[in-house]
Amino acid sequence: MQFTFNSIRIFLLFVGYLICEASLTLISKDQDLQCVKNCQRQSIFEESQHFNQPYLQLLAVLIGMVLCLIPGYIMDCFKPDKIKKSSPGDIFSSTETLYIEDMEQKEKFHKENKLKKGFFLVLITFIDLFATFFSYLGLIYISASIHSMLSGSVILFTTLFSILILKNKYSKVEYIFLFVVFMGAIVVGFSSFYSNTDNQNVNIGIGIFFTILADAILSIQAVLQEKFLDKFKRTNPMLIAGYIGFIGLVTLGIISPVVQYSVNHEVTGNIFNIVLGYNQVMENKRLLISFAIFIPAISIYNVIILYTLKYSSALNLKIVGCLSFLAKTESFFWIQFLGFVLMICGTILFEKHELVKQIFKKIKAF
8 A cells, every 4th residue: 555645644634633633622621620719628618619711712712823823924925926916915815817907996806805805704703703612611511522522513504504505405315314413413412411410411401502502603604614715715724714813812802891891700600700710820820831732732723724624625624523532531421422423424424425326326236
């Protein structure tokens, strides 16, 4: 078996993605489990408090994405002059090759293109903000393993929104495979309640709800990207990630003071108390080191994702992402693993349904 440079590159990207996906989820879960108050309980009436700050974790993710601008601009500096001059005055490279003699029309075209691309980036940023926040919120209540398994449900929502937004049509065979994915998600979800107290089951239910909500929002993002991403084909992917992070960071910078002083933190459990979360990080050495590792790791993670998508398919990326639960140390039941297998098999068969049809035709021919 001969290994090509491309196959080795894809393999290394998958390994890097698997390590980053598992590490970031475990780091986030470890942050949630850190005790920040009443750690040595003097009385049965005192409850220890943990670091439950998804808002602050979202802020760290955005900072990590902004750091992608550094390698993005460095790479742009070494681009050939032809690429640089492909769309003068435009920070985004246009995919259209249009010849417009009238300079006023050309300038108007570029301005309209900038506005459309800018609006798209803002829209994607807001979707990403909500999805990331709900994902970290769900991780507070469920194990990292279950969190990764449930991420396979993205394909269900992606298909639904592609029908509603892109007007895509699917065959009966594809719907059967989607039903397999759905059954897998049901098995993983309901088996999470096995052998837990009523109070734990309530928390698990909350965690599953927010995790699936995050997956649903991410699927909207995927469908919108499929519809509009052709406008960014020649744009450096790192710059796209960096711009999304920058827009998100500016947005959080504007709304953070409002959230800090208008929300009743006793009711929300301090998940929006940014000042308290910042102080907890500064006072806890383990949390401080954790965030110091987490932020640059997010940048590396985004770079790996973008280049994996460049040289491989989104399907392979989803499967490798789901498999990251095997690298996580938290326990799970085998019935959950069965549900996970159903989700993965359903996803693969859904994507490769034409191949499945050909196999069945050959079987019938015999």
